[in-house]
Amino acid sequence: MTSSNSSWSFVFVTHLKRDFLINFRSLIDLVSIISFMFLIIILFILGVGPFKEKLEIIGNAIIWVGLILSIIPSLEKTLQKDFENGWFDQLATSSIPLEIVLLSRSISYWLIVMIPFLFAAPLFIILLNIELKAVPWLLLTMTIGSLAISLIGLNGASLILGAKRGNILLPILIIPLVIPILIFGVGVNEAIKMEADPISNLLLLVAFTLIYLVISPFISALLIRIAIAR
Amino acid sequence: MLERHSFVINWLANPNRFSKLTNKLQIPLLSISTIMILLGLYYGLFDSPKDYQQGDAVRIMYVHVPSAWLASFLFLSLAISCVFYLVWKHPLADLISNSIAPIGAVFSILTLVTGSLWGKPMWGTWWVWDARLTSMLILFFFYLGYILLSNAFERKIDGSKSASVLAIVGIINLPIIKFSVDWWHTLHQPSSILRMDGPSIDKEMLLPLTLMMVGFSLFSLFLIIINVKTKLLEKKCEALILKLNLKEFS
Numbered sequence: 001m002t003s004s005n006s007s008w009s010f011v012f013v014t015h016l017k018r019d020f021l022i023n024f025r026s027l028i029d030l031v032s033i034i035s036f037m038f039l040i041i042i043l044f045i046l047g048v049g050p051f052k053e054k055l056e057i058i059g060n061a062i063i064w065v066g067l068i069l070s071i072i073p074s075l076e077k078t079l080q081k082d083f084e085n086g087w088f089d090q091l092a093t094s095s096i097p098l099e100i101v102l103l104s105r106s107i108s109y110w111l112i113v114m115i116p117f118l119f120a121a122p123l124f125i126i127l128l129n130i131e132l133k134a135v136p137w138l139l140l141t142m143t144i145g146s147l148a149i150s151l152i153g154l155n156g157a158s159l160i161l162g163a164k165r166g167n168i169l170l171p172i173l174i175i176p177l178v179i180p181i182l183i184f185g186v187g188v189n190e191a192i193k194m195e196a197d198p199i200s201n202l203l204l205l206v207a208f209t210l211i212y213l214v215i216s217p218f219i220s221a222l223l224i225r226i227a228i229a230r
Numbered sequence: 231m232l233e234r235h236s237f238v239i240n241w242l243a244n245p246n247r248f249s250k251l252t253n254k255l256q257i258p259l260l261s262i263s264t265i266m267i268l269l270g271l272y273y274g275l276f277d278s279p280k281d282y283q284q285g286d287a288v289r290i291m292y293v294h295v296p297s298a299w300l301a302s303f304l305f306l307s308l309a310i311s312c313v314f315y316l317v318w319k320h321p322l323a324d325l326i327s328n329s330i331a332p333i334g335a336v337f338s339i340l341t342l343v344t345g346s347l348w349g350k351p352m353w354g355t356w357w358v359w360d361a362r363l364t365s366m367l368i369l370f371f372f373y374l375g376y377i378l379l380s381n382a383f384e385r386k387i388d389g390s391k392s393a394s395v396l397a398i399v400g401i402i403n404l405p406i407i408k409f410s411v412d413w414w415h416t417l418h419q420p421s422s423i424l425r426m427d428g429p430s431i432d433k434e435m436l437l438p439l440t441l442m443m444v445g446f447s448l449f450s451l452f453l454i455i456i457n458v459k460t461k462l463l464e465k466k467c468e469a470l471i472l473k474l475n476l477k478e479f480s
Contacts, residue, residue, distance in 0.1 A: 155399075159379060159396060160379070162388070163379070163392075165382065166382065169375075169382055172371065172374065175371075176368045176371045176372060176375070176400075176403075179368065219399065223392055226392055
């Protein structure tokens, strides 16, 4: 295969389709993410107490924390299977750049996370009494933020390839890196609630996501090459 | 210039030479750092002025500031030695970063603990979610992640490279710690030593603080050297056992 741009985009699209279909047809990810998120929200509401004023204050934060925590458990599986059955070894010896494969994989993971989330969003919004004018902003920031979280998450998943007790390690490695996304994402939604200008926080959120979009595939590819060499 | 640097690095990279050099350094390092810390404690606790606002509580600074400085500096050196390990693949660099990590983690805990002890009388609370404190806590989690990840594999050597990548990524936290007091309005006071217009701290406070800083740094260097030497010996033991087993086998 010649390494021209057109063949790279072909590789990207093919892998995107493959990974998306694998995850979509198994349905376990979809169900686990959505139910996990519901349970986190329920835990929060029961812990705080069902008072409308309190929930108004922390509603945005609950949804964001729910999103981050519900993404993490299914992350390990995204790379583990292909690593164990030798798919990555094959890719690494072929002329297909691993970076493109990993970029497509994080984007397919992002789509997998976003589909259940967008379907469930109306319910969350009703459960947490979020104002109608804040809803488009919430969905927008969630969409951008979850892309960044998927990219970071894939880095984390490639860090623990072949480790024992990797699934316990994963949250410790990912959550410190996700913090800026949480801060700026919640910042936008809080600004909307206070009727302030959300644009600076939004720009920072987008900037972080774009930076991750550029560097994360390279880091993941480096880590997978390290993991293969073990 | 570059050649000379690489010569120095190569010269030190030999484990035997490293042991010889550090054998000579060990005792002076320990004695000098002990003397400096004792002197610094004396000056800091008995012979330096009270702060006009904070009173005697300001003396926590003489432990708090050096450990905070070392926690960040050790993370930087950890990341640098990880770069050395990833690029030149020298096993000694890996041993060094493995030895730095727990010491840095302890210093970051020490920073947080002394900071909250200082915060109680000054701010009226053990902990505030201020940018400086939070980023320091995150630094601790980076240390923790490094230690856990490098020990998460069947063979120790397997985790080293992945953990090195993590440490290098973690460097982005250091400028956040450094500038958090300037970027956000926080309870934590801004820097008073490394400033563009010279230190704004009182001269009599600067003396014990410098003594403590240098003492702490030398002491942690001593600890790192001991750690590295222990790990080198462990490796030698492993190699010996392997050799014996091979002999029996043949």
